[in-house]
Structures are given as C-alpha cells and as structure tokens.
Amino acid sequence: MIRFFILFGFSFMFFMLHYTGDINKYINMKYAYLSISAVVIMGLLSIFEFVRVSRQQIAEEKKQAAALDGKCYHDEQSEHDGHGHAHTHTHNHAHHAIHDYHDHHDHGHSHGNDSKLKRFFGYLILFVPILTGLFLPAAALDSSFVKAKGFSFPSFEENMENNPGAHQFLKPDSSVFYRKDDYVNVKNKELAQFMDRPSVILTDEDYLKGMEVIYNTPEAFMGKTIGFDGFAYKGQQVDGNHYFVFRFGFIHCVADSGVFGMLVEFPKNTQINDDDWVHVTGKLTWELYQPFKQTIPVLKVADWKSIEPPKDPYVYRST
Amino acid sequence: MTTFYQLNTIFISMVMEAIPFVLVGVLISGFIQTFVKEQWITKIMPRNRYLATIFGCGIGIFFPSCECGIVPITKRLINKGMPLHAGIAFMLTGPIINPIVLFSTYIAFGNDWQMVGIRAGLSIAVAFSVSIILSFMFKQLPFRVQDGQAAAAIEPGTKMPLAARIPLGKRLYEVVVHAIEEFFSVGKYLVLGAFIAACMQTFVPTSYLLHLGSNPVTSSLVMIALAFIISLCSEADAFIAASFRSTFTVGSLSAFLVFGPMIDIKNTLMLLGTYRGKFVVALIALVAIFTLAGSLIVGRLFG
Numbered sequence: 001m002i003r004f005f006i007l008f009g010f011s012f013m014f015f016m017l018h019y020t021g022d023i024n025k026y027i028n029m030k031y032a033y034l035s036i037s038a039v040v041i042m043g044l045l046s047i048f049e050f051v052r053v054s055r056q057q058i059a060e061e062k063k064q065a066a067a068l069d070g071k072c073y074h075d076e077q078s079e080h081d082g083h084g085h086a087h088t089h090t091h092n093h094a095h096h097a098i099h100d101y102h103d104h105h106d107h108g109h110s111h112g113n114d115s116k117l118k119r120f121f122g123y124l125i126l127f128v129p130i131l132t133g134l135f136l137p138a139a140a141l142d143s144s145f146v147k148a149k150g151f152s153f154p155s156f157e158e159n160m161e162n163n164p165g166a167h168q169f170l171k172p173d174s175s176v177f178y179r180k181d182d183y184v185n186v187k188n189k190e191l192a193q194f195m196d197r198p199s200v201i202l203t204d205e206d207y208l209k210g211m212e213v214i215y216n217t218p219e220a221f222m223g224k225t226i227g228f229d230g231f232a233y234k235g236q237q238v239d240g241n242h243y244f245v246f247r248f249g250f251i252h253c254v255a256d257s258g259v260f261g262m263l264v265e266f267p268k269n270t271q272i273n274d275d276d277w278v279h280v281t282g283k284l285t286w287e288l289y290q291p292f293k294q295t296i297p298v299l300k301v302a303d304w305k306s307i308e309p310p311k312d313p314y315v316y317r318s319t
Numbered sequence: 320m321t322t323f324y325q326l327n328t329i330f331i332s333m334v335m336e337a338i339p340f341v342l343v344g345v346l347i348s349g350f351i352q353t354f355v356k357e358q359w360i361t362k363i364m365p366r367n368r369y370l371a372t373i374f375g376c377g378i379g380i381f382f383p384s385c386e387c388g389i390v391p392i393t394k395r396l397i398n399k400g401m402p403l404h405a406g407i408a409f410m411l412t413g414p415i416i417n418p419i420v421l422f423s424t425y426i427a428f429g430n431d432w433q434m435v436g437i438r439a440g441l442s443i444a445v446a447f448s449v450s451i452i453l454s455f456m457f458k459q460l461p462f463r464v465q466d467g468q469a470a471a472a473i474e475p476g477t478k479m480p481l482a483a484r485i486p487l488g489k490r491l492y493e494v495v496v497h498a499i500e501e502f503f504s505v506g507k508y509l510v511l512g513a514f515i516a517a518c519m520q521t522f523v524p525t526s527y528l529l530h531l532g533s534n535p536v537t538s539s540l541v542m543i544a545l546a547f548i549i550s551l552c553s554e555a556d557a558f559i560a561a562s563f564r565s566t567f568t569v570g571s572l573s574a575f576l577v578f579g580p581m582i583d584i585k586n587t588l589m590l591l592g593t594y595r596g597k598f599v600v601a602l603i604a605l606v607a608i609f610t611l612a613g614s615l616i617v618g619r620l621f622g
Contacts, residue, residue: 007502026328027336041342045498125510129513132331133334134329137324297489299549
C-alpha cells in the first residue's frame with residue numbers, strides 16, 4: 001500500500017504544482033507537456049497498484065478464512081510457504097551461480113535481498129521530494145543565489161577567453177544558437193523591432209530579446225528611454241547609487257538558469273536592498289565600470305519605484 | 320534557510336525533469352520483460368562480439384530514452400540474454416543516438432549538422448571501446464542481484480516458454496506490474512542523485528571550475544567534470560553546451576556532450592543500485608578516459 005501512496009503522491013504533487021501555477025518556478029513551461037503526461041501516467045499506475053493490492057488483500061483474507069475452516073489446514077500452510085518464497089531468497093549474493101531455476105513467471109520480485117530496513121529507506125527517500133515539493137515554498141532564485149553560484153564579475157567580449165564564466169551573465173547571448181550569417185539577419189530583424197520605438201519598455205515576454213538587442217548595438221539606443229523590472233543586486237560597487245537590476249532567465253529548468261540585466265545608476269543615496277524588486281526607467285549611457293575595467297552600457301535612472309515581486313520571477317527564452 | 324529552499328527548488332526541478340523519462344523507461348522495460356522473447360534476442364544478435372557491440376550501438380534509435388530511463392531497460396535486456404557488451408554499448412549510446420536528442424543538438428547548435436555528427440560519432444566510438452574492454456574484464460554478469468540471466472542465452476534452443484499462451488490482457492497487466500516494480504527500484508537512486516546534484520549546484524561555484532580550462536586537456540576535463548556535476552538530462556544538455564560555444568573549443572564541448580549523457584551523478588547512483596561497485600568504477604573510468612582521448616582528437620580535427 002505504501003507504493004500506492006508514493007505513486008499517488010508524485011502524481012498529486014505534480015498536479016498541485018500545475019494547479020497552483022508554481023510549476024513555472026521549476027521548469028520552462030514549454031516543457032510542461034512532459035510533466036503533465038507524468039501526472040497522468042503516475043495517476044494510472046497508482047490506481048492500478050491500489051486495485052492490485054486490495055485484490056491481493058481480499059484474496060489473502062479469503063484464503064485465511066478458508067484456512068480457519070480448518071479443513072485443509074495443512075495444505076494451505078505449505079502453499080503459504082511457497083508464496084513467501086519470492087521474499088526469502090535473502091542470500092542471492094552468490095554471483096557465480098546462475099540461477100536458472102528462477103521462475104520467469106514470478107512477478108520480478110527480484111529484490112529479495114533488500115532487507116526490510118533497506119526497503120524502508122528506499123520508500124523514505126521517495127517520499128522526500130513529494131513532501132518538500134508540496135510543503136516547502138518554491139524559492140525564487142534571488143541575489144543570494146547569484147553569490148552561491150559564484151558569479152565572478154568578468155569583463156566583456158575581449159576578455160571572454162580568460163573568463164568563460166561570463167557566458168551567460170548580464171547579456172543574453174543567443175548568437176550561439178544560430179550560424180554566424182543567420183545570426184546577423186536575426187539580429188538586424190530584432191533590432192528593427194526595437195529601434196522604431198521612441199522608448200523601449202521591456203516586458204516579461206521580450207526581456208531577454210530586448211536585453212540582447214541593446215547589448216548588441218548599444219550605440220543605437222544611447223539617449224533613449226529604456227525601462228524594465230528586476231531585482232536589485234549590489235555586487236562589488238563601491239559607491240552607494242549603483243545597482244545591478246537582474247532577472248533570472250531559463251532555458252529549460254532552474255538548473256540551467258542564468259542572470260541577465262543591466263547596471264543601473266540610481267539617484268544619490270538611494271537605499272535599496274538586495275532582492276528588492278524595482279521598476280526602472282531612464283536613459284541609456286556609457287560608463288566605465290571599474291570591476292570590469294571597461295565601459296559598459298548603464299541605465300541612468302530618471303524614475304524608479306519599488307514594485308511587488310512579480311508572480312513569475314523568471315523570464316524565459318521562448319524561441 | 321533561503322539557500323535550503325533554493326536547493327530544494329533545484330532538487331525538485333531535476334526530479335520533475337527526469338521522472339517523465341524514467342516512467343517511459345520503466346514501461347518499456349516492462350514491455351521487454353513481458354513481450355520480448357529470449358530466443359528472439361539470441362536470434363537477431365550477431366554471434367561475433369564486435370558485431371554484437373556495433374549492433375548494440377545502433378538500437379538506441381528505436382528506444383528514445385535519456386540516461387535515467389535507460390538503466391532499467393538495459394538491465395532487462397541483458398537479463399533477457401543480450402550479451403553484456405551489446406547491452407553496455409546500448410546503455411552508453413542510447414541517450415545520445417536517438418532522434419530526439421540528435422534533433423535537439425541540431426537545433427541548439429544553430430541548425431548545424433557538424434556537431435550532431437561529432438556527437439554521434441564520438442559517442443559510438445567511446446561506447447564501442449568501453450564495451451569491448453568491459454566484456455573482457457567481466458566474464459560474469461556484474462549485477463548486484465542476480466536475476467538469473469535467461470537460460471536461453473546459455474543453452475540456446477530450449478523449449479518455448481509458456482508465455483505465448485497467456486492472453487493479452489494478462490500480459491499487459493504483467494507489463495504494469497513490472498514497470499511499477501522497476502520504478503521503485505530505480506526511483507530512489509534518481510531522487511538521491513538529483514539531491515546530490517542540487518547540492519553541487521548550490522554550494523560549488525561552477526564558474527570557478529570554468530576558469531580552470533586553459534589548455535585542451537584541462538578544458539576537456541573541466542567539461543567532463545561539469546557534465547557530471549550538473550547532471551542535465553540529455554534532452555536538454557545541448558542547449559547548455561551551445562551556450563559555452565563562445566568560450567570552449569569544439570573538442571571540449573564534444574566531451575561535455577558525450578560524457579554527460581553516459582555518466583552523471585543521477586545515473587551513477589542508479590548504476591550503483593543495479594551493478595556491482597567494481598563494475599561501475601571500471602565503467603566510469605573507461606568512459607572518462609575514452610571521452611577525453613576522443614575529445615582531444617576531435618579538437619585536432621575540427622579546431
């Protein structure tokens with residue numbers, strides 16, 4: 001019966017995550033069909049297991065009732081022993097012997113040498129993700145994770161070779177997803193989408209695309225008004241008014257996420273904590289950023305406000 | 320505490336990512352157990368060790384599965400009388416040589432067949448060498464629990480099993496019983512492995528690792544270590560590899576793409592649950608050595 005609970009538990013947990021919408025904190029919704037099919041399969045398996053076990057129990061009870069009748073007590077007893085057989089080869093450690101006596105119609109109870117304790121631990125382990133998945137909050141990756149991931153602050157293009165850690169930092173780079181000449185086309189097409197707008201306010205949908213366009217051709221956007229949401233991250237700045245404003249972006253699931261965003265210059269003496277969510281709008285400028293030893297595009301804030309953390313903290317690559 | 324929640328989030332996301340594939344894996348394994356006859360395997364399997372291994376490298380095309388789902392399938396096939404070298408060759412190439420993974424590699428690397436070719440070719444080369452060597456090293460089946468390999472493999476031509484007469488409904492029932500059995504025997508290792516991998520992601524700053532890759536040998540080693548630690552599903556790893564393209568050479572990327580689907584934290588634990596420790600150690604060591612060598616050759620050939 002414990003197996004039924006585990007199968008059902010997994011199905012239920014996946015279902016709940018879909019139902020509450022928390023699922024997008026774990027995986028890119030593009031792959032949601034996978035976990036939905038898992039919900040269905042697990043659900044069916046759990047029903048199957050439930051029916052099978054309860055049938056077995058009924059059969060068992062009947063048998064016992066028959067045994068209590070006392071008529072063929074002896075026979076039943078020996079048959080019972082035969083039944084227990086599958087669970088009693090506790091000593092199949094002899095690797096040399098080939099057990100060709102093994103009956104292939106026995107239901108694959110090949111794990112006879114798992115001791116009870118081991119079995120118990122096996123089930124316990126399987127319960128852990130069900131419980132933590134259901135009851136622990138889905139932590140949004142935030143600035144503390146930026147540190148945990150050990151992001152160093154590498155310099156940009158020129159020094160990329162020495163700093164492979166830079167690969168998905170600040171600047172979303174999808175160039176690797178295209179062939180060189182194709183990428184130029186895509187780049188120009190995307191640039192055209194953003195160029196004509198008098199002000200570029202990025203939404204969750206075009207955040208990664210827009211960031212990439214801006215980083216590709218910052219000169220085209222100099223002096224333009226740009227706005228976006230993100231969480232603040234102090235990093236190694238010395239002065240009090242520079243913060244990074246980041247979003248975590250996913251390719252497939254949390255395990256492969258990266259941070260993307262921009263350095264933002266706030267008005268003097270602005271007090272913001274790491275992880276505070278802000279909406280910023282301002283003009284794009286160049287600035288020398290000491291830790292990178294390089295001039296990078298920086299957003300000079302004209303207007304900013306604290307906002308509630310969005311329902312979905314992540315942005316996704318949708319192409 | 321937040322760190323713990325984040326650890327849990329990554330852990331759950333890995334479990335969620337892997338479980339659909341494990342389910343497919345155990346169901347296929349159940350089908351094999353019930354419907355594939357021992358005689359059938361011995362009949363189509365070439366007698367020759369090398370031919371059989373090459374054959375094993377090819378069947379992945381028919382079983383789209385990732386590295387977690389394939390462990391139970393392989394175990395079942397070997398128990399059904401597939402020779403060890405063919406089984407291991409299948410297990411190593413299966414997560415790579417299948418339509419879904421190859422296609423996602425094609426997409427990830429900008430609609431370019433070159434990387435697909437390198438990935439497929441290198442994985443076959445590695446799997447072939449590893450399986451041949453292992454088959455000479457281990458004469459006995461290296462399972463932890465001896466299921467009793469099909470008698471048919473040892474004395475071919477024994478009488479037909481009764482299975483043929485069992486009605487279809489009953490056999491489908493058997494399939495599900497086996498699948499559930501299998502799910503519980505591999506599931507716990509998957510969960511444990513995902514947990515360790517999540518710990519690694521949370522506490523080991525992977526970007527420091529990336530700084531170590533300065534020459535072809537160390538950068539291949541770094542990519543192998545990275546593939547092991549982050550334990551991505553082979554359906555997704557091409558996209559991650561592609562994101563390293565600007566900073567790592569084709570050679571070291573091929574190491575990542577070949578080693579990751581064969582061996583990572585999740586499936587190491589699953590392997591340990593199925594095979595004896597000595598065998599798993601030998602397997603991992605050989606795969607690492609051949610991947611490294613292969614990636615250096617690829618680096619020479621393709622820059």
